[in-house]
Amino acid sequence: MVTQAPSRNQAQGTSILAPVQRFWQKRGADLIPPIIGIAVFLTVWQLVSWSGATRLPGPLSLWTDTRTRELLLYPFYDLGGLDKGLFWQTLASLGRVAKGYTAAAVVGISLGVLVGTSPWLNKATYPIFQFLRMVAPLAWVPIALVALQQNQPAAIFVIFITAVWPILINTIEGVRQIPEDYNNVAKVLQLSRKDYYLNILFPSALPYIFTGLRIAIGLAWLAIIAAEIVMSGIVGIGFFIWDAYQQNYISEIILAVFYIGFVGLLLDRLIAFLQMKIAPARK
């Protein structure tokens, strides 16, 4: 992603070439190693592929293969049914993630505050949470399918159950870690419960909550792919991969993997951006 920045700027004309040069002078040292790293990685991959040591196609196949070239060029096509462009596939997956993740955030934060403010409740629930947290997303799939009968709600449930633990556990920790000083201020001022939550508890626990949210978004995205691979017959990038594998379109899998990685990175950055805006790091 970062490697594209200078080239795009250059394309916009010579008038802004000077700032680009300055940027390059300043940041070049930081940018060159990753660019070389990526280039070497792709080259080695391509060479291995050519050598015939593996059936896995090289990165160039994304372009040379007609199917993937079309998918690459026309992400927005929609021929009905499951035959959709990668944009729609990704969007469908994202939609599920959004629903499951939102539910996880709401439940995780509220339950976390509740448990975090009550030492008794914390002791009571600790073993349960630690136990459930260890269950892998894929293990939830059959349970979800049995419990909910339908693919769509089951997928959302799997997202929810995967994402909720880091949010919950971090929120509990954040509430428990509120400095005694802040609590003392609240006690001395006899703040009402509402004032205490708004002015002390949430602002203080926010960095922890965001840490939970960032871990959770990554896990949620991981989980949706796993869930969709198992739940056949739905639009989504996970099932797209599974479908491509069944039909032996290996290049498509590679393309989809690029999409997944890229979207995952974007999601993480998005939450990081929100964190920076809402709860900037303090000294």
Added chain:
Amino acid sequence: MGLLVAVDQVDKVFPLTDGGEYVALKGIDLTIKQGEFVSFIGHSGCGKSTLLNMIAGLSLPSAGVLTLEGKKITEPGPDRMVVFQNYSLLPWRSVRENIALAVNRVYGDLPKGERRSIVQEHINLVGLQQAADKMPDQLSGGMKQRVAIARALAIRPKLLLLDEPFGALDALTRGNLQTQLMRICDENNVTAVMVTHDVDEAVLLSDRIVMLTNGPGAEIGNILEVDIPRPRERMAVVEHPSYYSLRSEIIYFLNQQKRIKKLRARKTATIARHGLEKVNLDIGFVPLTACAPVAIAQEKGFFAKHGLDEVHLNRETSWRGIVDGIAGGYLDAAQMPSGMPLWFSLGGHKNQPLPVVTALTMTRNGNAITLARRFYDQGIHSLESFREMLHRTPETQHRMGMVHPSSMHNLLLRYWLAAGGIDPDRDLALQTIPPAQMVVDLKGNSIDGFCVGEPWNLRAAMDEVGFTIATDREIYDGHPGKVLGVREAWATAYPNTHIALTKALLDACRYCADPENEAEIRQILSQRAYLGTPIEYIHLGSPSTKVCELSQPMREYAHHIFFGHGANRPSRTEHLWHMTQLARWGDVPFPRNWLEILERIVRVDVYSTAARELGMLDAKFTRGSIHLFDGTDFDAEDPIGYLNSLAIKRDITIAEVVLDTPGLLAA
């Protein structure tokens, strides 16, 4: 001024993780008046913050009650706003918002504009207009603490609680903030309680300083009143006559706490040897020329000679140290001013009679009264002219120093003044000052004169800051100076050790009186372990030529008597005289059972045994009356009649003083 806070018999116990418990505070009694500034001082971990938190309501006492305006404190509230050590500002709120949080909470019913102006007013109060909209992260430590103070004051608490408010700040910022806090408190009549470990800060800011002893089971060791008038200026405070005595009082207390901690750690067993019950003794002394017998007994091996081969000398800088050592039981014996055994026994220390006996008078004479040099230059050369001067200038508070209420210096000085028609408490103020501090205070003009043992009178004369106006040779020649004192319980438990100790010191007294040894003794005394003062200031006996050459004291030098006919034998008549004088000045009641008390306190039997075993015959002692310079003779016939005949005296109480049964030994 009404009573605001009352702390009544409060204990605080914390449970420990191993199932035990830690008693942090025990039996705390304290009242705080409206408008008062009170400081808590003590070593780390003594529970001063715990006490503050209990007043705040942040923690509750394990036993006892705390009240605010008569209502029991059960929870924290904005009427007792706390300024925390680490500021406790909310980092996600700006300065203004931090203060507003408190103001909105307390003044929620006021219109918005009014609340905003309260916030602004307090931002102005601490001078943070420029930083009002900054976040706490952008402020320095001093600015943060100002915000915390503004936040606290903005809600007009009945009581402001400060927990080491300036502990984390650099010296310059701390100084500025102290001045600001003092001004704000004065202007707004704030009642405040502050926890601190800074002695100067406590003296500067407080009306009263509460000193806490070390935990576990910390209690209030002492409460000091700071009599420096307000408004206070830092420089003026430092120059105030009370400043250094308050300061040294606190430092003494803190050092004493440290020593007690060390002594608790070093548990010593009693070592019995050579037929003596205890040979490992801790003996206290104060560095004065009069400590010669103690120093010599140690240096010349008299202790060892009489079987006491593990004697450890404890050098105390003031008589307070001796008092605490004897009362606290960590000194076996001590060199004491001659009045101290009686003073202890009659309840002079904390109103708790503690029987202390004496079997040996170690020195006589050696004291003198010194006045500041400027009085000499004004032509004040006699008691008569001194009185005239005092009565001419009643508006000026004159101060004189003495070393301890029970010491001969105090009694001599008061007797001398009263005989000259000066009331030592009304025409003057007498202050207790450690001996070594006298000359410094005289130089610093915080006292006008003093009565103290040598070498300090001589030193004041040689340094040309004072002159000797009277010596004990004129006032009461041959008066007892320092005596050997031990707790009666100790004497009962270790009777043979008591005799051996008396023998060793009596032997040393004899050595000190031999003119051949003078050079050696002076040399020993000048060492750091004893006086630590140049040898030319130290003189033992016969007046040296140097002193006679001084133009000012046209008198005989106050020389010490260490040994001689009847010099060392404790005399009941003399102790009776002390008893009358202590009662005269209101230090202790005069005991109706004075005869019984004298019998118990003055252990002539121990002295006689010791003297006999040394081959000294004390038959030559003659019981007679005491001659004093004003022409009165004191005899032991009618002490109460004598007291009634005195013109200048305090209200005298006569009471039966009940001493513990002898033989009951505190472990």
